[in-house]
Amino acid sequence: MKMGLALVVGTGLTTLGVLLTTMMDAEWVRWIFLLPWALLGTLLPHPNIGTPEHPIYEGTPLDLFATVIGLPMSALMNMVIAYFVMCRFRRSRDRRS
Numbered sequence: 001m002k003m004g005l006a007l008v009v010g011t012g013l014t015t016l017g018v019l020l021t022t023m024m025d026a027e028w029v030r031w032i033f034l035l036p037w038a039l040l041g042t043l044l045p046h047p048n049i050g051t052p053e054h055p056i057y058e059g060t061p062l063d064l065f066a067t068v069i070g071l072p073m074s075a076l077m078n079m080v081i082a083y084f085v086m087c088r089f090r091r092s093r094d095r096r097s
Contacts, residue, residue, distance in 0.1 A: 002086050010079030017074070036077060037070030 017033025020026045030038045044066055050056030 002083060002090075006079050006083035006086060009082040010075060010077075013078040013082070014071070014075040018071075033078065034071070034074040036073035037066065040066035040070040 013033050017029050020029040021034065041063065044060065044062045046057040046060065048055045049058050
């Protein structure tokens with residue numbers, strides 16, 4: 001039961017993070033809900049194809065690799081966090097009873 005709920009909550013948080021990052025251009029959401037993906041994306045080199053005054057950064061094939069690896073890692077991280085939070089709530093509820 002807890003694992004299934006953690007799967008749903010973790011997937012929902014990951015989906016929410018992706019939607020907010022892409023639709024509202026909220027980069028801070030990416031650092032909260034999609035930390036492994038954000039870290040991998042930050043570590044990649046992005047060449048400037050514009051001028052120094054008006055930089056334009058181009059994606060590389062490594063960005064695709066970072067997405068394929070980082071997005072499932074982010075989902076797994078959210079699921080594990082949701083599971084531990086649910087276990088913690090359960091323990092505190094059992095102590096009060």
